[in-house]
Amino acid sequence: MTTLTPMESELADRARGALQNAHAPHSGLRVGAAVLDEGDRVHVGCNVESDSYGLTLCAERAAIAAMVVAGGKRVKALTVVCDGDMLPWPCGACRQVLSEFADDCPVVVERLTGEAGRATLAQLAPPAFRFALEDGG
Numbered sequence: 001m002t003t004l005t006p007m008e009s010e011l012a013d014r015a016r017g018a019l020q021n022a023h024a025p026h027s028g029l030r031v032g033a034a035v036l037d038e039g040d041r042v043h044v045g046c047n048v049e050s051d052s053y054g055l056t057l058c059a060e061r062a063a064i065a066a067m068v069v070a071g072g073k074r075v076k077a078l079t080v081v082c083d084g085d086m087l088p089w090p091c092g093a094c095r096q097v098l099s100e101f102a103d104d105c106p107v108v109v110e111r112l113t114g115e116a117g118r119a120t121l122a123q124l125a126p127p128a129f130r131f132a133l134e135d136g137g
């Protein structure tokens with residue numbers, strides 16, 4: 001059984017809140033995500049589907065975008081919640097983007113039933129594509 005820390009429970013609560021606003025007319029799968037930034041602020045996102053299916057935005061990348069808008073720089077933790085019958089492990093695109101905003105961090109996934117799983121970003125995205133930026137970021 002995966003036991004959440006108090007902070008991870010808080011992130012899951014915030015992700016569940018974001019899930020309520022998911023725009024998922026095509027898949028019917030509602031996803032919410034919450035990230036904790038370097039200043040311990042929480043930012044949330046939900047999936048936003050497009051009639052042009054490939055333009056769909058995942059909840060994780062929406063949460064990271066919200067963090068960037070708010071001035072956050074780094075992700076310390078990510079929690080993803082979905083209302084489907086599977087655990088919402090982040091897709092490859094989200095793993096790539098997350099790897100650009102986190103050194104390594106816990107990733108918790110949860111269903112609305114409370115079933116949960118955990119991994120580290122390093123497990124999910126072993127050495128990812130990166131430009132060697134001068135500022136390291």
Ligand code: THU
Pocket residue numbers: 024027029031046047048049056057058059060088089090091094
């Ligand atoms: N989805 C996410 O929000 N995050 C993921 O990591 C994978 C999939 C969303 C996109 C789409 O709206 C729905 O789940 C079905 O793929």
